[in-house]
Amino acid sequence: MIATALAGLAGAALGAGAGQALVARADRRAALRTAPDIGAPREPAGPAGTLLGLARRIGPGAGRRLPGPRDAAARLDAAGLSPRVTAADLGAVRGAALLVGAAFAIVLLPVLGVGALLLAVAVPALLVLLPDLLVGRRIRARGTAMLVELPDVIDLLRIALRSGRSVPETLARVGAHHPGAVGAELRRAAAEMRIGVPTDRALVALGRRCPAEGAPELVALLLRTHRHGGPAAGGLSSLAEDLRARRARAAIDRAARAAPKVQLVVALLLVPAAMLLIAAGLLQMRA
Secondary structure (H helix, E strand, O other): OHHHHHHHHHHHHHHHHHHHHHHHHHHOOOOOOOHHHHHOOOOOOOHHHHHHHHHHHHOHHHHHHOOOOOOHHHHHHHHOOOOOOOHHHHHHHHHHHHHHHHHHHHHHHHHHOHHHHHHHHHHHHHHHHHHHHHHHHHHHHHHHHHHHHHHHHHHHHHHHHHOOOOHHHHHHHHHHHOOOHHHHHHHHHHHHHHOOOOHHHHHHHHHHHOOOOOHHHHHHHHHHHHHHOOOOHHHHHHHHHHHHHHHHHHHHHHHHHHHHHHHHHHHHHHHHHHHHHHHHHHHHHHO
């Protein structure tokens, strides 16, 4: 059983390394700063590109037969991986992970015997689920980072719109002067508008790529301003204040969740260590 557990952990680590390498490099050049970049999606560079290329070769057949999430394209948008990684690519990675896990279990069958049958089921299932889990983790991380940036970005958008600029000009100007994930997505939306993508469509796509709280409300305000030309300063100001309040509540919640963990560490580590020190001192005094 120990050998079976070690083999399972090795297979899981292999799949985790492959999936993590695929997702980790997707941060490079996340913003499509110019118009030609939108028409020619970049491939992931380095090991991520190599792994994706292998998955495209060995995994599409199995990936098409596996059930996948219907919203895979939307999840890739929210994770910031599109258009470099498509829903078909995600299916290919899932299929390649299934084949790798099954092959790993078959190779270990002569060594582990009956235990390999458990691996033949558990390891492929784990590796198939791993890409979606990594994408979900990336979405949550992007949402948290964007929630920190959004209030300041909204204030800049409000100032730019109040000065009389149009929505495309506002997105281009604020995106050019604001670093971070939200600024990169604003630059991408402005670049799409420059090459002829309708503003409504570009704004809806912007909302899909921003998984943070408050992003749907921001997109709705920008759409209303673009379509009807109404003043958006009041709505944007209220939204920025609300997001700052949400950010403060999230920080308080994280601190509240951290307190029991600290207490657990103190109870399990520091108190026994102190007791051992006291016991060692008493033994030394008796000696």
